[in-house]
Amino acid sequence: xxxxxxxxxxxxxxxxxxxxxxxxxxxxxxxxxxxxxxxxxxxxxxxxxxxxxxxxxxxxxxxxxxxxxxxxxxxxxxxxxxxxxxxxxxxxxxxxxxxxxxxxxxxxxxxxxxxxxxxxxxxxxxxxxxxxxxxxxxxxxxxxxxxxxxxxxxxxxxxxxxxxxxxxxxxxxxxxxxxxxxxxxxxxxxxxxxxxxxxxxxxxxxxxxxxxxxxxxxxxxxxxxxxxxxxxxxxxxxxxxxxxxxxxxxxxxxxxxxxxxxxxxxxxxxxxxxxxxxxxxxxxxxxxxxxxxxxxxxxxxxxxxxxxxxxxxxxxxxxxxxxxxxxxxxxxxxxxxxxxxxxxxxxxxxxxxxxxxxxxxxxxxxxxxxx
Amino acid sequence: xxxxxxxxxxxxxxxxxxxxxxxxxxxxxxxxxxxxxxxxxxxxxxxxxxxxxxxxxxxxxxxxxxxxxxxxxxxxxxxxxxxxxxxxxxxxxxxxxxxxxxxxxxxxxxxxxxxxxxxxxxxxxxxxxxxxxxxxxxxxxxxxxxxxxxxxxxxxxxxxxxxxxxxxxxxxxxxxxxxxxxxxxxxxxxxxxxxxxxxxxxxxxxxxxxxxxxxxxxxxxxxxxxxxxxxxxxxxxxxxxxxxxxxxxxxxxxxxxxxxxxxxxxxxxxxxxxxxxxxxxxxxxxxxxxxxxxxxxxxxxxxxxxxxxxxxxxxxxxxxxxxxxxxxxxxxxxxxxxxxxxxxxxxxxxxxxxxxxxxxxxxxxxxxxxx
Numbered sequence: 001x002x003x004x005x006x007x008x009x010x011x012x013x014x015x016x017x018x019x020x021x022x023x024x025x026x027x028x029x030x031x032x033x034x035x036x037x038x039x040x041x042x043x044x045x046x047x048x049x050x051x052x053x054x055x056x057x058x059x060x061x062x063x064x065x066x067x068x069x070x071x072x073x074x075x076x077x078x079x080x081x082x083x084x085x086x087x088x089x090x091x092x093x094x095x096x097x098x099x100x101x102x103x104x105x106x107x108x109x110x111x112x113x114x115x116x117x118x119x120x121x122x123x124x125x126x127x128x129x130x131x132x133x134x135x136x137x138x139x140x141x142x143x144x145x146x147x148x149x150x151x152x153x154x155x156x157x158x159x160x161x162x163x164x165x166x167x168x169x170x171x172x173x174x175x176x177x178x179x180x181x182x183x184x185x186x187x188x189x190x191x192x193x194x195x196x197x198x199x200x201x202x203x204x205x206x207x208x209x210x211x212x213x214x215x216x217x218x219x220x221x222x223x224x225x226x227x228x229x230x231x232x233x234x235x236x237x238x239x240x241x242x243x244x245x246x247x248x249x250x251x252x253x254x255x256x257x258x259x260x261x262x263x264x265x266x267x268x269x270x271x272x273x274x275x276x277x278x279x280x281x282x283x284x285x286x287x288x289x290x291x292x293x294x295x296x297x298x299x300x301x302x303x304x305x306x307x308x309x310x311x312x313x314x315x316x317x318x319x320x321x322x323x324x325x326x327x328x329x330x331x332x333x334x335x336x337x338x339x340x341x342x343x344x345x346x347x348x349x350x351x352x353x354x355x356x357x358x359x360x361x362x363x364x365x366x367x368x369x370x371x
Numbered sequence: 372x373x374x375x376x377x378x379x380x381x382x383x384x385x386x387x388x389x390x391x392x393x394x395x396x397x398x399x400x401x402x403x404x405x406x407x408x409x410x411x412x413x414x415x416x417x418x419x420x421x422x423x424x425x426x427x428x429x430x431x432x433x434x435x436x437x438x439x440x441x442x443x444x445x446x447x448x449x450x451x452x453x454x455x456x457x458x459x460x461x462x463x464x465x466x467x468x469x470x471x472x473x474x475x476x477x478x479x480x481x482x483x484x485x486x487x488x489x490x491x492x493x494x495x496x497x498x499x500x501x502x503x504x505x506x507x508x509x510x511x512x513x514x515x516x517x518x519x520x521x522x523x524x525x526x527x528x529x530x531x532x533x534x535x536x537x538x539x540x541x542x543x544x545x546x547x548x549x550x551x552x553x554x555x556x557x558x559x560x561x562x563x564x565x566x567x568x569x570x571x572x573x574x575x576x577x578x579x580x581x582x583x584x585x586x587x588x589x590x591x592x593x594x595x596x597x598x599x600x601x602x603x604x605x606x607x608x609x610x611x612x613x614x615x616x617x618x619x620x621x622x623x624x625x626x627x628x629x630x631x632x633x634x635x636x637x638x639x640x641x642x643x644x645x646x647x648x649x650x651x652x653x654x655x656x657x658x659x660x661x662x663x664x665x666x667x668x669x670x671x672x673x674x675x676x677x678x679x680x681x682x683x684x685x686x687x688x689x690x691x692x693x694x695x696x697x698x699x700x701x702x703x704x705x706x707x708x709x710x711x712x713x714x715x716x717x718x719x720x721x722x723x724x725x726x727x728x729x730x731x732x733x734x735x736x737x738x739x740x741x742x
Contacts, residue, residue: 010400029381029400099506104499125496128475132503135470135644273506 010034013059014149014211022229024057030123035060036231045230046327049198053157054230055218058195058202059149059211064107064119064127066134068141074134075109075117077272080255082265086111091176091191093263095255096126101277102252104129106245106260108176108193118148122245133273148189150202151214157225158200165221166190170201178204183217186210195232197240197365234324238333241292241364247305248290248321248335254278256286257337259364289340292362293320294371295332295350300325309351310336317342320350329371336361381405384430385520385582393600395428401494406431407602416601417698420569424528425601426589429566429573430520430582435478435490435498437505439512445505446480446488448643449497451626453636457482462547462562464634466626467497472648473623475500477616477631479547479564489519493616504644519560521573522585528596529571536592537561541572549575554588557581566603568611568736605695609704612663612735618676619661619692619706625649627657628708630735660711663733664691665742666703666721671696680722681707688713691721700742707732 011033013019024036036057039045048054066074076083079094080101086092091110095103096119105126107119119126131143153162162170166181170190173179178191181203189204205214219227237244243258255264255278266279293310307319318338326333336348338361346361362370382404384390395407407428410416419425437445447454450465451472457463462481466474467490476497478490490497502514524533533541537552541561544550549562552574560575576585590598608615614629626635626649637650664681666672678690689709697704707719709732717732733741 098502125499128496129499129503131469132500133507136504136507 013057014205014208015057015059015151015215016211018212018215019057019229024229030060031062031121033060033062036229038231039229042233042235043327045228046233046235048226048228049155049196049230049233049236051156053153053155053161053200053222053225053227055215055222055227056152056154056194056229056231057215058152058232059205061120061122061150062127063146063148063204064121064130065112065144065146066117066119066130066141067144068115068139070134070139070141071115071117072111074130074139074141074143075119076268077133077137078119078130079109080264080268080272080274080278082268083109083111088113089177089179091120091178091193093176095260095263096129097255097274097278099274099277100252101254101274101281103245103249103255103258103260106243108191110178110189110191112189118146120150124246147206147208149205149208149211151205151218152194152200152202153218153222153227154194154196154200154230155198157222157227158194158198161218161222161225161227162190162201162203164224165218173201184213186214186217188214195242196236197242198236234322235327238322238324238335239326239328239366241366244322248337253288253337254281254286256281257288258290285340287340288318288337290364291336291338291342291344292364292366292370293323293334293336293348293350293359294329294362294366295323295334295357295359297332297357298330301332301352308334310338311349311351311356312342312346317348323350326366329366329368331371332357333366335364384428385576385579386428386430386522386586387582389583389586390428390600395600401431402433402492404431404433407600409602410600413604413606414698416599417604417606419597419599420526420567420601420604420607422527424524424526424532424571424593424596424598426586426593426598427523427525427565427600427602428586429523429603430576432491432493432521434517434519434575435492435501436483436515436517437488437490437501437512438515439486439510441505441510441512442486442488443482445501445510445512445514446490447639448504448508449490449501450480451635451639451643451645451649453639454480454482459484460548460550462491462549462564464547466631466634467500468626468645468649470645470648471623472625472645472652474616474620474626474629474631477614479562481549481560481562489517491521495617518577518579520576520579520582522576522589523565523571523573524589524593524598525565525567525571525601526569528598529565529569532589532593532596532598533561533572533574535595536589544572555584557585557588559585566613567607568613569607605693606698609693609695609706610697610699610737612737615693619708624659624708625652625657627652628659629661656711658711659689659708661735662707662709662713662715663735663737663741664694664705664707664719664721664730665700665733665737666694666705666728666730668703668728669701672703672723679705681709682720682722682727683713683717688719694721697737700737700739702742703728704737706735
């Protein structure tokens with residue numbers, strides 16, 4: 001495979017040099033930054049995440065800051081979920097939709113202050129979208145990218161590590177809530193969140209010059225629990241049903257198709273972008289839905305990071321949007337975005353690059369007994 | 372340097388396999404696609420471009436299509452240049468600005484039909500921006516990404532190659548104008564354009580399934596002129612003053628700062644995005660301007676694809692936004708985005724990674740006598 005050039009528009013996170021020192025062997029471009037993808041041994045990273053604790057450079061998870069008198073109004077019109085009762089210190093997972101109800105991004109919206117929100121985004125230019133909406137509607141709000149870089153601590157031992165580092169108060173944080181902290185003069189916001197289902201925290205570093213210090217301090221604090229480097233892990237996140245916007249959605253995917261309906265509030269004000277379309281889709285029922293796919297055979301396939309056709313009797317019924325070897329099921333699994341008339345238990349075939357592999361539709365999260 | 376992962380969100384152009392076969396050795400992500408960056412011998416590629424003819428996979432130069440009754444109105448409100456007199460078959464280089472007058476992208480706007488435009492874009496999500504503007508203003512226009520992939524033929528011999536391939540009528544095309552063609556059943560639009568100052572054409576392939584056929588046909592047609600693979604070439608484009616949006620601009624750069632003022636029409640309607648800000652900036656004069664920088668010393672430096680501070684007497688006066696070895700000047704050169712009070716002929720210093728290198732400000736395009 002030819003090399004990808006590391007060029008000027010791919011920025012490095014404050015943790016970059018530490019990830020290199022830890023042996024980061026591959027990166028992907030994400031929000032015009034370099035996101036570490038792995039440290040040479042995917043199974044060891046999976047075991048560390050699911051059985052111990054891992055630290056992740058997710059600095060590429062950029063923050064879009066909305067600040068000004070109309071910040072809360074802008075956050076609300078961007079997000080198809082009721083934010084009116086959110087308080088400072090609370091985060092909410094939201095779908096940002098376009099005017100047709102298709103998902104543009106699925107950030108956590110953090111209420112930083114009465115006049116300030118952060119949208120902690122997946123890989124698309126939410127800042128551009130927010131600036132356009134704010135300006136077109138004449139809102140008094142500044143949209144910017146602050147100096148904020150999350151470092152995730154994930155895994156069953158993550159709470160012990162972060163409590164040892166910051167204090168036992170973090171044990172009382174509710175999911176997606178956050179508080180301020182300082183370690184060795186390093187300013188942080190500490191949130192209970194992260195892109196795994198193993199539990200953990202994200203340390204939002206708010207001084208990019210201190211990235212390597214923070215990495216070292218977390219590593220030292222986690223040493224008693226054998227903390228090690230990691231990154232968002234396809235096997236774990238697909239087993240547990242976490243969506244990858246961009247990976248598992250196309251440009252016409254609405255929240256109801258990919259199990260995000262419970263994060264949509266249809267009674268938000270009419271000026272929320274996409275809400276009319278979402279009400280209609282909700283009433284009519286979405287055309288597609290997302291189910292699991294378990295493939296037959298126990299040979300691990302190379303990472304399926306492209307979409308593959310899902311067939312029934314030779315006819316395409318949808319796409320397998322991401323596939324991966326599941327260490328838990330010891331099968332190749334993936335998300336199926338298939339017509340709403342296809343159901344759990346149905347037999348399907350997936351057209352991989354070189355062969356058609358039989359499989360079946362399952363519920364999400366994946367369970368060993370579904371294989 | 373660690374490897375960058377080639378993941379699902381980086382699409383391949385229809386010419387990808389041909390570029391691999393030709394020896395493409397590095398790619399950059401560009402509009403979520405893989406753009407070939409080089410074929411192992413930069414000087415040979417420079418010579419081929421400036422003395423012969425080269426063919427470039429610029430499929431990553433995506434088209435944002437505006438189609439519908441309000442397509443021309445949308446094109447106009449997006450572009451701070453008068454498009455009212457453009458006719459079908461004409462392209463115009465335009466700055467797309469935000470409401471503060473900062474450049475979001477600098478595409479060629481091609482009038483495809485009375486109700487259809489293409490914006491042939493640099494590396495930012497113009498489609499997202501255009502969709503937002505259209506929806507917020509209630510315009511009747513569909514914004515989409517059509518199946519269009521440009522293949523550039525560039526260099527002093529490019530006209531002979533394209534005329535041999537398509538017909539002598541292409542010799543009469545004016546700059547940025549285009550016409551329809553078909554080769555071996557492959558549908559194209561042929562434009563006199565391309566991101567070099569060596570002259571040439573871009574063949575807009577409108578059937579992605581025929582990319583490898585088109586590559587082979589162009590290669591065969593160009594064989595008498597020793598055509599070979601190439602790509603946008605930093606040395607050539609900087610010597611000749613071609614702007615790289617994204618490379619040479621930050622998020623606060625307005626057209627007047629980077630020599631694009633002549634492409635701005637201040638008398639466009641008031642609903643054109645950014646025009647009020649641009650009128651004010653034009654009246655007051657921009658705070659920065661773009662000049663050339665020639666560094667002392669004739670040791671080629673590695674590609675400077677990041678911004679470096681430009682100093683006078685130890686005080687920062689701006690940035691060198693891109694630097695490269697110039698084969699023509701046999702010096703390291705770059706664009707300087709510096710305070711408007713600094714002038715051609717001034718001595719400056721540039722803070723590279725490891726040393727401060729003296730240089731001077733020059734006019735653009737660069738001339739051998741300026742070194």
